[in-house]
Amino acid sequence: MTTKYQEFGEKSESVAVDCLKKQGYRIIEINYRTKLGEIDIIAKQGETLVFIEVKARKSSRFGRPELAVTQKKQRKISMVALYYLKSTKQSNAKARFDVVAINSANSVNSVNSAKERPNIKIIKNAFELAYK
Secondary structure: OOOHHHHHHHHHHHHHHHHHHHOOOEEEEEEEEEOOEEEEEEEEEOOEEEEEEEEEEOOOOOOOHHHHOOHHHHHHHHHHHHHHHHHOOOOOOOEEEEEEEEEOOOOHHHHHOHHHOOEEEEEEEEEOOOOO
16 A cells, blocks of 8 residues: 555656656666665766656755755665666766755645646755765
8 A cells, every 4th residue: 555655755756757858867767676775766868877866845844855865865875876887787887866856835746737836956966976
């Protein structure tokens, strides 16, 4: 059974994918999972492989969504990215980490309503490889 939080997360990722495609990203993987963790979206922009974390908030009560990508989260994403690069034999690929921050006054459910579109921000090179 899907919880309302999971549903919100899935809709947020869908909104992020649509936005990224409009910005010229080519989506390779969504919800790439390993025993080490998960990366929300893996894409290519030009020749660069991009590992993308999606963070969404329904309100500003807990701060800006991009601030939820903590040092600990960055390390986990970095480990999964390194695993992906090694397992796909792309260890020498040019890569970066982006964050898609979605601020929604009400809910991502209302994305189709022109009045209630969420504020979406793509933060390129949001952080460096973190493994310590």
